[in-house]
Amino acid sequence: MSNYFSDVACLPDLGLGLGLRSQHFNHIIEHEPDVDWFEIISENFMDSGGRPKYMLERIAEQYPIVMHGVSMSIGSSNPLDFSYLKKLKKLANEIKPAWVSDHLCWTGVLGMNTHDLLPVPFTEESLKHISDRLNLVQEYLERPLIIENPSSYLTFAHSTLQEWEFLVELVKNTGCGLLLDVNNVYVSAFNHGFDSKRYIDYIPAESVVQMHIAGHQHCGNHIIDTHDREVDQNVWDLFSYAWKKMGDKSLLLEWDGNIPPFEEYHAELKKAEQYMSTFNNNGEELLVSLDKTVDSSYNSIDFMSNKVSKEVLFEADKKEKSWN
Numbered sequence: 001m002s003n004y005f006s007d008v009a010c011l012p013d014l015g016l017g018l019g020l021r022s023q024h025f026n027h028i029i030e031h032e033p034d035v036d037w038f039e040i041i042s043e044n045f046m047d048s049g050g051r052p053k054y055m056l057e058r059i060a061e062q063y064p065i066v067m068h069g070v071s072m073s074i075g076s077s078n079p080l081d082f083s084y085l086k087k088l089k090k091l092a093n094e095i096k097p098a099w100v101s102d103h104l105c106w107t108g109v110l111g112m113n114t115h116d117l118l119p120v121p122f123t124e125e126s127l128k129h130i131s132d133r134l135n136l137v138q139e140y141l142e143r144p145l146i147i148e149n150p151s152s153y154l155t156f157a158h159s160t161l162q163e164w165e166f167l168v169e170l171v172k173n174t175g176c177g178l179l180l181d182v183n184n185v186y187v188s189a190f191n192h193g194f195d196s197k198r199y200i201d202y203i204p205a206e207s208v209v210q211m212h213i214a215g216h217q218h219c220g221n222h223i224i225d226t227h228d229r230e231v232d233q234n235v236w237d238l239f240s241y242a243w244k245k246m247g248d249k250s251l252l253l254e255w256d257g258n259i260p261p262f263e264e265y266h267a268e269l270k271k272a273e274q275y276m277s278t279f280n281n282n283g284e285e286l287l288v289s290l291d292k293t294v295d296s297s298y299n300s301i302d303f304m305s306n307k308v309s310k311e312v313l314f315e316a317d318k319k320e321k322s323w324n
């Protein structure tokens with residue numbers, strides 16, 4: 001059984017990255033902009049060859065690439081989609097990304113894909129269900145998966161854990177890494193009335209591989225995670241707080257609607273540098289050691305145990321073989 005905690009610990013800090021969007025392909029090839037890395041939406045390249053794949057391969061020769069998925073549906077009660085995973089693994093073997101990520105969510109049932117990142121109940125039952133599935137996925141992909149906290153607009157009355165507690169338990173059970181989307185924390189905190197800083201305080205820095213920031217739409221009594229505008233000042237402030245807690249992590253600015261020219265997108269990303277100080281106003285270094293960041297109840301040794309049963313793996317192996 002692989003030890004994914006040690007794999008996650010070895011993942012690099014890539015610096016400041018942007019989402020790779022087709023309207024920027026030519027600009028990137030021609031100008032080789034000073035961007036540290038690019039994140040692709042995995043599904044955009046899994047089924048298509050042709051020009052998009054060719055441009056991705058050219059850009060991947062110049063920049064580190066991270067694969068970010070939106071359709072794994074790790075929280076669904078559907079069986080794992082091994083035809084999807086097979087294509088995901090094939091793309092990863094071709095592009096050789098620094099890592100592969102997806103969301104803590106489900107996207108559909110009964111073969112239907114809603115193309116929405118739907119929230120999961122935070123219960124012991126769903127934790128075991130998702131942990132088992134995540135272990136299977138990691139074994140199949142032969143790499144750790146980096147799981148992102150989604151934004152959400154409803155919660156389940158029967159949840160017994162907080163979202164941040166659920167994520168930490170998921171890391172303990174599977175050795176996965178976390179993609180901390182600071183905008184999503186802010187959006188969900190506003191929509192559900194929890195303390196965004198308490199959320200960030202609870203997440204162990206060593207489990208975080210990457211962060212996201214993005215723009216959102218404030219609708220008065222709720223916020224929608226639109227990714228179609230500049231980052232809100234409140235999110236920058238929360239990012240600054242998270243950066244002091246987490247230390248240097250790969251950072252990516254998401255922008256998926258009303259996508260601006262490349263220079264404008266890049267300029268918004270560069271704003272992050274002014275929020276990356278790890279010193280307080282008295283000049284004292286705030287970059288905290290792991291001992292200070294880890295919750296007292298959190299034991300990294302727990303990462304070493306991988307709880308998926310051999311029987312479940314055997315079943316997955318049979319499925320993979322039958323679908324090959």
Ligand SMILES: [Fe+2]
Pocket residue numbers: 148181184212254
């Ligand atoms: Fe995100």
